Amino acid sequence: MRRILVVGGGYAGFYTAWKLEKRLRRDEAEIVVIDPRPYMTYQPFLPEVAAGSIEARHAAISLRSHLKRARLIHAAVTRIDHASKTVSVLPQDGEPFELGYDIIVVTAGAVTRTFPIPGITENAIGMKHVEEAVAIRDRLLDAFDRASVLPPGPERSRLLTVAFVGGGFSGVEGFGETSRWRPRC
Numbered sequence: 001m002r003r004i005l006v007v008g009g010g011y012a013g014f015y016t017a018w019k020l021e022k023r024l025r026r027d028e029a030e031i032v033v034i035d036p037r038p039y040m041t042y043q044p045f046l047p048e049v050a051a052g053s054i055e056a057r058h059a060a061i062s063l064r065s066h067l068k069r070a071r072l073i074h075a076a077v078t079r080i081d082h083a084s085k086t087v088s089v090l091p092q093d094g095e096p097f098e099l100g101y102d103i104i105v106v107t108a109g110a111v112t113r114t115f116p117i118p119g120i121t122e123n124a125i126g127m128k129h130v131e132e133a134v135a136i137r138d139r140l141l142d143a144f145d146r147a148s149v150l151p152p153g154p155e156r157s158r159l160l161t162v163a164f165v166g167g168g169f170s171g172v173e174g175f176g177e178t179s180r181w182r183p184r185c
């Protein structure tokens with residue numbers, strides 16, 4: 001039977017596998033989804049998670065609950081060899097292994113770019129994953145708590161100042177969502 005291999009169970013990968021499950025007969029193809037995360041991250045909700053407007057679980061869609069037929073492998077693909085139609089798979093536990101495919105769908109997404117901006121890598125938090133949105137929320141709440149006992153001055157100001165690097169969709173929506181806290185500071 002043909003094997004359709006989906007690399008990355010994020011937005012594009014999840015929907016690809018979901019639609020294939022609906023359109024293909026069981027004996028037509030095996031669908032395999034490989035992702036180190038057991039859930040699809042609904043990234044449009046991450047600014048709301050960062051602002052504490054919704055809970056983290058609302059931005060995570062379980063692959064196992066929604067993909068009934070696909071074989072799910074929780075691992076990272078580290079290499080794709082189109083010549084031999086094989087991928088190298090690195091599971092969280094256990095030994096790396098190779099897996100063949102007939103058709104491959106590469107939907108491994110994107111990473112937050114940090115450019116050579118001093119301090120960004122060490123201090124900033126991206127907004128592509130649920131864990132990052134939760135980390136932003138926790139850091140903000142922690143800063144607010146610490147500022148609440150300080151008199152006006154540079155340290156309090158520093159704790160109550162939030163900088164978004166990048167004014168694209170994530171930056172603007174993140175700014176807008178977290179601004180709801182501003183009047184309380």
Ligand SMILES: Cc1cc2nc3c(=O)[nH]c(=O)nc-3n(C[C@H](O)[C@H](O)[C@H](O)COP(=O)(O)OP(=O)(O)OC[C@H]3O[C@@H](n4cnc5c(N)ncnc54)[C@H](O)[C@@H]3O)c2cc1C
Nearest residue numbers: 008009010011012013034035043044046076077108109170
């Ligand atoms: C804050 C924010 C808000 C957004 N709001 C909107 C919006 O309102 N409307 C809109 O249309 N779009 C929005 N987007 C954009 C949209 O979310 C993305 O375009 C979409 O998620 C991209 O889908 P994708 O499948 O390419 O990547 P992702 O959804 O990022 O999925 C990639 C998947 O690949 C997995 N992966 C990564 N490396 C590997 C590997 N080596 N092996 C196996 N798996 C791997 C990851 O774990 C992940 O699950 C937003 C994005 C962000 C960050």
